Amino acid sequence: MTIVKIENVRVLDPIQNTNSIQTVYLENGKFVAETADVSETIDGQGKWLMPTMVDLCARLREPGQQQHGTLKSEGKAARENGILHVFTPPDSKPIVQDNGALIHGLVEKAMLDGGIYLQVIGAQTQGLNGQQPANMAGLKKGGCTAVSNASAPFANDDVVLRTLEYAAGLDLTVVFYAEEPQIAKDGCVHEGFIASRQGLPMIPALAETVAIAKYLLMIESTKVRAHFGLLSCGASVELIRIAKEKCLPVTCDVAMHQLH
Numbered sequence: 001m002t003i004v005k006i007e008n009v010r011v012l013d014p015i016q017n018t019n020s021i022q023t024v025y026l027e028n029g030k031f032v033a034e035t036a037d038v039s040e041t042i043d044g045q046g047k048w049l050m051p052t053m054v055d056l057c058a059r060l061r062e063p064g065q066q067q068h069g070t071l072k073s074e075g076k077a078a079r080e081n082g083i084l085h086v087f088t089p090p091d092s093k094p095i096v097q098d099n100g101a102l103i104h105g106l107v108e109k110a111m112l113d114g115g116i117y118l119q120v121i122g123a124q125t126q127g128l129n130g131q132q133p134a135n136m137a138g139l140k141k142g143g144c145t146a147v148s149n150a151s152a153p154f155a156n157d158d159v160v161l162r163t164l165e166y167a168a169g170l171d172l173t174v175v176f177y178a179e180e181p182q183i184a185k186d187g188c189v190h191e192g193f194i195a196s197r198q199g200l201p202m203i204p205a206l207a208e209t210v211a212i213a214k215y216l217l218m219i220e221s222t223k224v225r226a227h228f229g230l231l232s233c234g235a236s237v238e239l240i241r242i243a244k245e246k247c248l249p250v251t252c253d254v255a256m257h258q259l260h
Contacts, residue, residue: 002039003027009044013051024049052084056253057229060086060118062106064093071106075114086116089175090123091150097123098135100142107143121175122147124163130154133163140170146227148175161218168224175227178211178236179203190232205233212239219248228252 007023025032055078061069078086088106090096096103103120110118122139124147126132136147147167154160167174187203189195195202212228216239219226231237231254240252 003032003035003037005038005041006044006049007041009042009047009049011049050082053082054085054087055083056087056227057255058086058088059092060088060110062092062109063102070113071110071116071118072113075110075116078114078116084116085119086110087119087121087146089121089148089150091128091152095123095128096120096139096144097126097128098138098142100138103139103142103144119146120144124149124167124174125152125154125159128152130159132159133166136163136166136170136172140172144172146173146175148177151177151179153179153181157214157218160215161222164218164222164224164226168222171225173225173227175229176212176215177229178208178215178231180207180211180214183207183210205235208233209235209239212236216243216248216250219243219250220246223249225249226251230255230258232258 004026005023006026008021009024011018011020011022011024013019025034025038058074058078060071060074062071062074074086078084094102103122106120107118110116120143122136122142122144123134124136126134128149130149130153134147139147147163164174184203184207185201187201187207189198189200189202191202191204208231212231215226215228218224220243226249228236228240228250229252231240231252237252237254240250243250
């Protein structure tokens with residue numbers, strides 16, 4: 001019997017609704033009662049003890065860009081940083097749009113080579129060109145639980161509405177990275193003093209909030225389940241909060257660097 005004692009560690013457990021500094025005892029990775037029979041004592045000061053994290057948007061570079069990384073190298077990096085579940089968007093090479101064999105192969109290889117649980121997000125439109133809905137039935141059969149157009153724009157709002165209706169009928173989640181291209185234009189950084197001082201093309205917050213407001217109206221109409229990824233301004237979070245108060249099936253996330 002090998003029992004590890006971790007002192008002064010911050011325990012985060014969403015199931016038990018726990019967020020506190022504790023001294024805990026673990027045997028084979030599971031909590032056990034306090035005991036004097038301890039094999040190792042670890043000082044957990046400044047550290048967190050929690051279930052493995054989920055990365056909701058990770059481009060794993062395989063297939064198509066193995067010169068930058070592989071499922072093995074990216075999986076190793078994820079595990080070493082407490083991440084065991086990874087979602088990858090469809091804008092790989094080739095695009096994940098109707099190839100069940102590709103999806104199954106990626107999921108299996110991610111576990112065998114990288115030791116991570118991979119969830120593949122399928123393409124929302126054919127070729128991510130924003131013009132025609134992708135074969136979502138084929139994507140679901142292949143193992144996708146969500147679809148997205150990644151960062152590619154839609155040709156028009158009718159396409160968006162048709163894809164949401166399609167996804168709702170298949171009980172698929174739609175993932176949005178919301179940005180109104182006619183407002184964002186060629187901007188590369190948030191509108192503000194720093195961008196102005198550096199002379200960088202700016203993106204108004206309205207580029208994000210206008211897109212989110214529009215998509216929320218479509219979600220309310222179609223009842224599709226949706227997730228908004230990589231939100232970057234407080235007004236966007238407020239829109240999602242209001243939508244959740246109306247019981248719309250929506251969730252959201254922000255990138256780590258937006259919290260720095």
